Amino acid sequence: MLLEVIEAIRERVGKDYPVWCRLSAMEIGVEGGITLEETQVVAQLAEKASVDAIHVSAHLVGPGRRPPMAQPPGTFVPLAEGIKKVVSVPVIAVSRIPPELGESVLQEGKADFIAIGRGLLADPHMLEKVTSGREEDVAPCICCMTCLDSVTWRDEGIWCVVNAALGREREYELKSAEKPKKVIVVGGGPGGMEAARVASLRGHKVILFDDGDELGGQLLVASKPPFKETIDTFRQYMVGQVAKLGVELRLGERFTVDLLDELKPDAVVLATGVIPFVPQIPGIEGKQVLLVSEVLFGAETGERVVVIGGELVGCETAVYLLQQGKSVTIMMRGPELATNVNPLVRVPLIGRLKTKGASILTGVQYEEITEAGVTVRTETGERRTVEADTVVLAAGARPNTDLLTSVEGKVAQGLPVGDCVKPRGIREAVEEGYRAGLTL
């Protein structure tokens, strides 16, 4: 079929028009799947059938596969190299190849071209930044697969967590502000940092308050579970941009409404995030009950841990604890784990929970937490106590709206962004931060 397709295309476009084909060089994780050796034969046949280049990808499936964020850079380069050995037309390598690695792949003769997909969605100016020595200004792709998820399943147009303007370039074009304003941003999470970045780019004078010692907000904790390091790469990029743009940082300082009289801003962006939701279960105040953030920042847990809450945060925290050798039970009221999670991330995440031996109890009703553990009513109505030394709360969060009402009416423009509007994810925070920066 491939050869017939190549032949038919060639017939239509003529011999001077470039035609290349993309081959899945290997089906990783499929028993009896395509091997590199087979693809070498197919590549030679395609070359004979007149393709001008071969683009080498691969297929990753199976429950044991790594989540997309965990695919190390350049995983498929050896496959391109394997194809290059047997054909004389140029070979294109792909899949998480950042510029520096791409350069060495070319220098070492492993491939002739580098294809970059997600990296250019995150930052379409990547190449011009790299070639002018501004690597630190490249917005990094975090490999979260929101782009693919948005175009494949959501039908909402493409989204990128780190690039709010992707696919909305005209609407979101940054223009210098007509009149520079004094802007206070409260909260140094992704929404606050993005608002500060965009407002500064447009010429506003920005003061960013965060009561923590470090910028990042929930990015600081979100980057802690296994394979979430790219979130910290994004945080570092944002911190770098905010500093470079001359945003005045007031870290370790809690913003209060009294400061409005002193600072007299024209606008306040509120990016105050969330407060963890603590469900009303008898015994929840026990000292063996910890918040997810405490655990991910290094609080000690006992050997037997119950995680309350089975959405993304609960599941990733469970994987984090399982990696430390703890015995973990995840409990949730709903019928299924991680329902709000992109399937490309969800399948390997649940696969990991299962292969690492997590116990999963869905559809429970909580009765009480005691020193012995967590007592629930199971789906079948049975009363059961799951023994635990530590109980970790991953039961969601509620918006931190404390400042919202007190700032209202005291400043010309007040713009809430991100989780303090409604708890969601990094994408929404960044997008709303961008829009606030654009509106100012």
Ligand SMILES: Cc1cc2nc3c(=O)[nH]c(=O)nc-3n(C[C@H](O)[C@H](O)[C@H](O)COP(=O)(O)O)c2cc1C
């Ligand atoms: C939004 C999106 C759509 C894609 N669509 C296709 C497709 O239709 N066919 C295909 O072979 N690969 C598709 N891919 C895979 C990319 O071609 C590429 O192999 C992959 O993104 C890995 O490279 P990267 O790390 O440079 O993004 C898509 C990827 C993304 C992110």
